[in-house]
Amino acid sequence: MQSKVFELIEKEMQRQQDTVELIASENFVSENVLRAVGSCLTNKYAEGYPAVRESGNRGRYYGGCEVVNELEEYCCTLWKQIFRTDYHVNVQPHSGSSANLAAYFSVLRPGDTILSMDLSNGAHLTHGSPVNFSGKLFQTVFYNVDAAGYIDMADVRAKALAARPKLILAGASAYSRTIDFAAFAEIAKEAGALFMVDMSHIAGLVAAGDHPSPFGLADIITTTTHKTLRGTRGGMIFCRPELAKKVDSAVFPGTQGGPLLHVIAGKAVTAEEALTPEYREYIHRVVRNCRAMCEAFVRMGYQVVTGGTDNHLFLLDLTNTGLTGKEVQDELDRHGITLNKNCIPGETRSPKDTSGVRIGTAAMTTRGYTEEDFVRVAEKIDRVIRQMIQLRKKTA
Numbered sequence: 136m137q138s139k140v141f142e143l144i145e146k147e148m149q150r151q152q153d154t155v156e157l158i159a160s161e162n163f164v165s166e167n168v169l170r171a172v173g174s175c176l177t178n179k180y181a182e183g184y185p186a187v188r189e190s191g192n193r194g195r196y197y198g199g200c201e202v203v204n205e206l207e208e209y210c211c212t213l214w215k216q217i218f219r220t221d222y223h224v225n226v227q228p229h230s231g232s233s234a235n236l237a238a239y240f241s242v243l244r245p246g247d248t249i250l251s252m253d254l255s256n257g258a259h260l261t262h263g264s265p266v267n268f269s270g271k272l273f274q275t276v277f278y279n280v281d282a283a284g285y286i287d288m289a290d291v292r293a294k295a296l297a298a299r300p301k302l303i304l305a306g307a308s309a310y311s312r313t314i315d316f317a318a319f320a321e322i323a324k325e326a327g328a329l330f331m332v333d334m335s336h337i338a339g340l341v342a343a344g345d346h347p348s349p350f351g352l353a354d355i356i357t358t359t360t361h362k363t364l365r366g367t368r369g370g371m372i373f374c375r376p377e378l379a380k381k382v383d384s385a386v387f388p389g390t391q392g393g394p395l396l397h398v399i400a401g402k403a404v405t406a407e408e409a410l411t412p413e414y415r416e417y418i419h420r421v422v423r424n425c426r427a428m429c430e431a432f433v434r435m436g437y438q439v440v441t442g443g444t445d446n447h448l449f450l451l452d453l454t455n456t457g458l459t460g461k462e463v464q465d466e467l468d469r470h471g472i473t474l475n476k477n478c479i480p481g482e483t484r485s486p487k488d489t490s491g492v493r494i495g496t497a498a499m500t501t502r503g504y505t506e507e508d509f510v511r512v513a514e515k516i517d518r519v520i521r522q523m524i525q526l527r528k529k530t531a
């Protein structure tokens with residue numbers, strides 16, 4: 136049967152091959168991940184969990200689960216190996232947002248207070264934004280970054296002691312510096328709060344040893360599997376063993392029905408790949424490439440939030456170019472370069488326009504780009520931006 140869908144998939148594949156992909160949350164998965172996610176496992180219902188895990192789960196609600204039980208157990212074992220941890224892991228969340236929803240529900244009640252980072256400072260929508268369930272269900276207090284763009288730990292402590300939140304959250308979608316999980320844990324202890332880390336963006340760096348690990352410090356850790364981890368689209372929750380039962384019931388039956396077993400298979404393949412020395416080497420290259428590209432922008436006179444990067448991404452502050460993030464994003468799209476507009480700390484424009492763009496190196500490093508390649512892309516972006524500024528002057 137002719138299907139329009141496969142034509143569209145072919146077109147999208149072409150687009151992905153023809154563009155320079157700098158969206159910091161994207162990556163390219165392996166053929167094996169695609170095969171697992173496109174497999175017959177999508178046919179299987181398996182509400183529940185493999186029997187008798189540390190959480191005391193009593194098994195599935197359907198028959199025929201022998202194989203998928205083995206698969207899910209295997210997946211969990213690998214992920215614990217990757218992060219060298221004895222934390223409990225739940226691999227069923229459908230996405231990063233679903234993982235955060237279940238993580239909150241495992242320890243919070245509606246109306247409880249969360250202390251997290253402000254969205255315009257680089258946090259994620261699910262960290263308490265008023266347009267998201269997290270902001271509608273919970274009281275949120277936000278900590279800020281300092282004038283240089285770094286997380287202001289004195290502000291975190293002051294707000295933790297004043298607001299006495301039930302939970303303190305660390306982790307971000309657009310923060311280019313190392314997060315001091317140990318300092319957060321210390322403050323959480325002092326304030327009598329639970330400590331949760333959302334390591335969605337940096338999980339690959341944690342796995343490879345390029346970012347300090349939150350394991351041993353945080354009570355709950357959530358992540359996506361499709362960003363620097365370079366796997367199938369999905370989420371996971373890790374927690375201290377004593378929270379296992381609460382986390383598992385918050386995922387199912389709390390917030391989800393049947394798990395996506397084809398996606399869990401994809402997560403297991405992702406884990407097999409992340410355990411290899413080649414993957415660690417890949418992440419080291421992502422970080423080196425990011426620093427090289429960021430330094431190129433600084434040399435060319437651009438404002439970079441915090442002046443640099445410790446991880447796989449950085450933020451260009453376009454304020455003194457007079458251009459918005461949206462204008463630059465759209466123009467670069469026409470030049471085959473894909474990135475996203477992003478708010479900068481102290482943002483004065485609407486989130487639809489923004490004063491910045493976010494740039495990440497995880498995807499193109501998978502494609503084999505070297506430091507020199509990334510510097511060349513930075514120079515091309517600079518040429519496009521300078522043309523835009525000139526055109527603006529002429530028409531003004």
Ligand SMILES: *Cc1c(COP(=O)(O)O)cnc(C)c1O
Pocket residue numbers: 160229230231232233235258259261306307308333334335336359369370
């Ligand atoms: C990407 C991201 C999420 C959400 O992941 P989705 O799979 O898009 O729902 C949550 N938290 C952080 C910090 C993220 O960067």
